[in-house]
Amino acid sequence: MSKKNLIIIGGGPAGLAAAKSAYDAGERDILILEREDKLGGILNQCIHNGFGLHTFKEELTGPEYASRYIDQVKERGIEYKLGTTVLSIDKNKRVTCANEKDGLQIYEAKAIILACGCRERPRGAINIAGCRAAGIFSAGTAQKLINIDGYMPGKEVVILGSGDIGLIMARRMTFQGAKVKAVVELMPYSSGLNRNIVQCLNDFDIPLMFSHTVVEIKGKGRVSSVVIAQVDAKLNPIKGTEQEIKCDTLLLSVGLLPENELSKMADVNLSPVTGGAVVDDDMMTQTDGIFACGNVLHVHDLVDFVSEESEWAGKRAAAYIKGEKASGESVAIEAKDGVRYVVPQFVHREGEGNLKLKMRVGNVFKNVRLCVVCDGGEVYSKKCMIVTPGEMETITLNEKQTRALKNSKQAVVCLKAVEK
Amino acid sequence: MREMICICCPMGCRLMVDDSDLADVKVSGNTCPRGAKYGKEEVVCPKRMVTSVVRVEGGDVAMLSVKTKDAIEKSKIFDALDALKGVSVNAPVKIGDVVVKDVLGTGVDFIATKNVSAR
Numbered sequence: 001m002s003k004k005n006l007i008i009i010g011g012g013p014a015g016l017a018a019a020k021s022a023y024d025a026g027e028r029d030i031l032i033l034e035r036e037d038k039l040g041g042i043l044n045q046c047i048h049n050g051f052g053l054h055t056f057k058e059e060l061t062g063p064e065y066a067s068r069y070i071d072q073v074k075e076r077g078i079e080y081k082l083g084t085t086v087l088s089i090d091k092n093k094r095v096t097c098a099n100e101k102d103g104l105q106i107y108e109a110k111a112i113i114l115a116c117g118c119r120e121r122p123r124g125a126i127n128i129a130g131c132r133a134a135g136i137f138s139a140g141t142a143q144k145l146i147n148i149d150g151y152m153p154g155k156e157v158v159i160l161g162s163g164d165i166g167l168i169m170a171r172r173m174t175f176q177g178a179k180v181k182a183v184v185e186l187m188p189y190s191s192g193l194n195r196n197i198v199q200c201l202n203d204f205d206i207p208l209m210f211s212h213t214v215v216e217i218k219g220k221g222r223v224s225s226v227v228i229a230q231v232d233a234k235l236n237p238i239k240g241t242e243q244e245i246k247c248d249t250l251l252l253s254v255g256l257l258p259e260n261e262l263s264k265m266a267d268v269n270l271s272p273v274t275g276g277a278v279v280d281d282d283m284m285t286q287t288d289g290i291f292a293c294g295n296v297l298h299v300h301d302l303v304d305f306v307s308e309e310s311e312w313a314g315k316r317a318a319a320y321i322k323g324e325k326a327s328g329e330s331v332a333i334e335a336k337d338g339v340r341y342v343v344p345q346f347v348h349r350e351g352e353g354n355l356k357l358k359m360r361v362g363n364v365f366k367n368v369r370l371c372v373v374c375d376g377g378e379v380y381s382k383k384c385m386i387v388t389p390g391e392m393e394t395i396t397l398n399e400k401q402t403r404a405l406k407n408s409k410q411a412v413v414c415l416k417a418v419e420k
Numbered sequence: 421m422r423e424m425i426c427i428c429c430p431m432g433c434r435l436m437v438d439d440s441d442l443a444d445v446k447v448s449g450n451t452c453p454r455g456a457k458y459g460k461e462e463v464v465c466p467k468r469m470v471t472s473v474v475r476v477e478g479g480d481v482a483m484l485s486v487k488t489k490d491a492i493e494k495s496k497i498f499d500a501l502d503a504l505k506g507v508s509v510n511a512p513v514k515i516g517d518v519v520v521k522d523v524l525g526t527g528v529d530f531i532a533t534k535n536v537s538a539r
Contacts, residue, residue, distance in 0.1 A: 044534075047534075063534040146473070147483060150483045175497075
């Protein structure tokens with residue numbers, strides 16, 4: 001068994017940023033474990049532009065954004081192992097991993113940062129009836145086939161779900177010569193970013209059908225058509241609204257789920273809402289010394305925010321290793337009245353400085369105020385012309401507001417109407 | 421008056437663009453200067469950055485991701501993509517390397533967006 005101060009699981013945007021900032025905070029004994037043969041994670045297949053506007057003040061593609069962080073990790077000489085799968089972790093921070101070269105390895109770490117990202121919700125999780133023909137892919141799989149491996153998954157495409165990957169893939173398939181017949185969305189709104197609806201669908205006259213879903217997949221050997229139908233307010237298909245669309249490919253972009261199989265082994269307490277760990281303002285889970293950041297914690301809309309959150313997690317993990325951990329009492333932050341969740345879920349009473357709260361709302365709301373209410377008193381309020389479930393909202397509390405929250409008995413983040 | 425969503429960044433600002441006089445387009449609803457520029461360009465001459473992939477020989481990956489160095493006219497997207505057909509480059513490749521020079525006489529190059537080492 002070898003010892004390491006800090007083990008970071010995942011070499012994608014979260015892991016790279018955490019490693020860099022832990023190093024900059026003085027930690028030198030760091031090891032990144034990455035399952036794939038390259039650092040960079042999902043960014044390697046996200047070849048479209050739009051990354052880095054917040055972090056680098058310029059518009060980069062995914063691989064370019066990744067390379068900026070990969071360079072920073074390499075410049076610092078931070079150790080990483082590729083092609084290495086973590087098989088288990090436990091609450092004593094023992095990490096078991098394996099790769100072709102070293103075989104099975106066990107490390108004992110002082111701190112672990114979970115930066116393992118998320119997975120796509122598969123067909124099985126949404127129970128679409130019909131045949132099991134070839135031609136059904138998750139949008140991310142299709143993206144990997146085209147952008148990494150150079151294979152075209154199909155010619156006539158229907159996409160279920162208007163999440164960002166689905167929208168991006170509608171354009172990508174169109175660019176590669178496919179005909180995207182429709183993007184079908186169960187909800188009355190898109191969970192993707194507006195810019196992607198404009199750039200990826202409107203630009204190419206691809207219809208986006210809200211309140212519709214796929215009720216049947218037809219085909220022998222290969223998909224030959226899908227049947228779609230309108231849904232009612234309870235999201236149940238309405239009889240008589242069925243229409244059949246001829247296609248050879250169905251892409252699913254029906255949500256992302258934080259990848260927490262390892263977290264469960266270490267008894268990390270998970271939130272049923274985010275699907276990720278419950279964390280405090282140090283990004284530490286309720287298992288001592290295990291931190292989480294990026295999409296394994298909660299699914300982000302922009303990689304820039306993943307980097308920011310992960311840099312904070314790396315810095316705090318480095319402080320934890322030095323023995324500067326927050327202890328004692330904490331206050332829980334509750335999400336209410338339209339706000340679906342808030343991260344972090346707990347804030348320690350001790351400590352100073354600004355506090356960043358990240359959240360998502362449960363529906364589309366217009367002309368609202370995003371408020372932080374402590375013991376009944378409004379501590380913070382931000383006017384929003386529109387908030388949507390597809391876009392993460394961030395609140396930064398200044399020192400005074402943070403202190404008020406830390407001192408309170410009950411802290412709530414909620415939406416309120418704008419008084420006329 | 422045209423209503424549109426700014427695509428310069430993921431903020432997605434809702435713009436109101438007064439295009440009654442193309443020589444003097446007025447934009448409101450933007451939260452940064454890029455939004456004003458986009459709103460104006462979108463009615464005068466819409467532009468897009470184009471991203472795709474080309475084959476790479478002898479590299480540690482099969483495909484090289486590329487982008488137009490600057491945005492090109494929206495109407496030329498598919499012609500630009502056609503210019504990538506059959507293009508193949510040899511590893512090693514560095515980010516920023518020119519893959520296709522001066523696409524369709526636009527003065528804009530397709531450049532590499534990924535570092536690819538030789539196998």
